[in-house]
Amino acid sequence: xxxVIQSPRHEVTEMGQEVTLRCKPISGHDYLFWYRQTMxxxxxxxxxxxxxxxxxxxxxxxxxxxxxxxxxxxxxxxxQPSEPRDSAVYFCASSTGRWGTDxxxxxxxxxxxxx
Amino acid sequence: xxxxxQHNHHVILSEAASLELGCNYSYGGTVxxxxxxxxxxxxxQLLLKYFSGDxxxxxxxxxxxxxxxxxxxxxxxxxxxxxxxxxxxxxxxxVPSSNDYKLSFGAGTTVTVRx
Numbered sequence: 001x002x003x004v005i006q007s008p009r010h011e012v013t014e015m016g017q018e019v020t021l022r023c024k025p026i027s028g029h030d031y032l033f034w035y036r037q038t039m040x041x042x043x044x045x046x047x048x049x050x051x052x053x054x055x056x057x058x059x060x061x062x063x064x065x066x067x068x069x070x071x072x073x074x075x076x077x078x079x080q081p082s083e084p085r086d087s088a089v090y091f092c093a094s095s096t097g098r099w100g101t102d103x104x105x106x107x108x109x110x111x112x113x114x115x
Numbered sequence: 116x117x118x119x120x121q122h123n124h125h126v127i128l129s130e131a132a133s134l135e136l137g138c139n140y141s142y143g144g145t146v147x148x149x150x151x152x153x154x155x156x157x158x159x160q161l162l163l164k165y166f167s168g169d170x171x172x173x174x175x176x177x178x179x180x181x182x183x184x185x186x187x188x189x190x191x192x193x194x195x196x197x198x199x200x201x202x203x204x205x206x207x208x209x210v211p212s213s214n215d216y217k218l219s220f221g222a223g224t225t226v227t228v229r230x
Contacts, residue, residue: 004158033218043159043205043220091158103149104218106159 004107006092012113018080021110024073025094033104034067034077035091043091049075082114119208121221129229130198136191136224138206147209148189150180151220154202162204165189176200201228 005024013019025032033048047057052069060067064083069075079086089111093104122137140146150162163174170182180191189206206221 042222045218093159103161103164106151108158 004092004094004105006090006107006110008110009108010111010113012115013082014115015083016081017114018078019082019086019112019114021077021090021092021112023075023077023092023107025075025092026105027073029094029096029105030072031095031102031104032069032075033093033095034075035093035106036088037091037109038088046077079112082112084114087112087114119206119219119221121204121206121224123224124222125225125227127227127229128196131195132228134191134193134196134200134226136204136206136226138189138191138221139187140189140206140208140219141187142208142210143187144210148180148182149207149209150174150178150189150191151205151207152202153205153223159205162191196226196228198228198230200226202226 004026007022011019030051031048034046035043036046037043044059046059047067048055049069052072064081065079067075067077075092077090089109091109092107095102095104118141120139128134148165151159152162153159162178163172163180165172165182172180178191178193180189182189191204203223203225205223207218209216209218
């Protein structure tokens with residue numbers, strides 16, 4: 001398996017623009033997670049899905065952020081409008097089974113810079 | 116709220132030196148514990164994990180960690196580091212939350228191994 005795939009790997013945009021990050025989980029994994037990593041706050045869980053259904057989005061910073069999982073092999077994280085403080089590395093991860101007991105497999109991340 | 120504390124922000128050591136990274140968590144119930152590693156420019160990957168049983172856990176690349184319940188600790192160790200161990204190390208704790216689980220990461224410890 002190719003592992004968790006994320007695109008783009010790097011994104012540079014201007015404040016106010018819409019940004020869409022994409023993730024393809026490992027086939028057969030029924031949990032998908034979106035994380036954000038910054039120097040100030042470390043690694044934060046934004047939202048996670050189980051069988052394509054959002055379970056907990058309490059980590060989503062504000063309404064400008066939204067995430068979807070239209071099918072088992074694809075998820076998006078959208079920021080609209082983007083702001084400079086959204087600059088971070090965004091990771092997608094997937095796992096199988098109850099995530100309290102299973103390893104999460106991380107993608108390579110998308111480094112987002114908002115100017 | 117669950118929190119994970121990693122005592123050292125940055126550790127610098129020479130090859131062949133021993134490494135120990137501290138991790139403490141603040142939850143009194145049953146926990147699942149993880150150490151993840153992030154090599155420069157790469158994604159997070161699992162080093163080792165503890166769910167139950169022997170509190171001394173062996174991981175990949177010669178790493179091990181010891182779960183000490185009375186101290187709420189899960190310290191990571193390696194007897195002799197190599198230059199290739201230069202990376203950022205994250206402790207994570209998975210605890211029950213409502214009808215699901217929450218994964219909390221520590222702030223991370225950057226390890227620099229000098230040749």
